Amino acid sequence: MKKHLSMTVIVLSFIIPGILVSSCKEKDSKIQAAVETSLKNSGMPEISASVKDGVATLTGECKTDADKAAVQSMIAKVKGVKQVVNNCTVAPPPAVPAPVVIAADDPLSKGVTDAIKDYPGVKADVKDGVITLTGDIKRAELQKLMMTLHTLKPKKIDNKLTIK
């Protein structure tokens, strides 16, 4: 009888942890499914999660720090999640293009004077970076003049030329 009992204990000692482990795994997969649903519904499908022993590990790229914090608190509320390990990275902010450099009127006027000296019919006025062209020009010469004026870094070119 004593021998029989000890055998039972031995057998159970194998079976019980087996049941516990399998139920824990089952629980993790259920939590994982809940976490994934939660991520999908929140519009963050680019974040992925893996759950082990109730610990949800998040990976992927968040747009902002606020998104990263939000996703963490959201997953922490999912039933069964004991802890959240947030390994999400935050995308660097998009590079802000440098502002456009506009030439000051003084060098711009000088450049414009040089540029138009070969075109006797053309007059130009420079004010606040804007070149205003008046007078007349041959159609064949217009593009060449424009190509030069555009390199002077004006704010804009107002073309009021009469094209012959």
Next chain:
Amino acid sequence: MALQDKYKELLDTARSVGVTNLQAREQDNVLYIDGQAPSGAAKDQLWNVYGKLDPDFRSGDVVMNINVSTMVPGSKVLVTTQQSNLNIRKGPGTDQPIVGKAAHHEVVTLVSKTNDQWWLVRTDAGEEGYASAQYLSPQN
């Protein structure tokens, strides 16, 4: 972004001909396009597309500053005056004394780019001085 749509063909052409450091920025209803074209032909192609999208350049909504990347110090450049000689001056500016001349369609060496308007050049005859960049074009 409206101007980037209007000039989409121009920006697409810039990418397809291989303009490097291409930047397209909209500011106060003007689209500023900057970059380096791989050749004079590529630059001309861009200007032809621009002229097609904005006939006679009337809209005043683009400033396209595309230079040619092969025009670097040490390279040979072509004198593209209308027909006259190109003045070579002591310093960068039309107020500077003339120290030499280069003929129309002569090939000179680009020594350095002092600024966007004035480049230091040397003729094959050995005259060195500043010439207006608008009369210097890539050799192709």
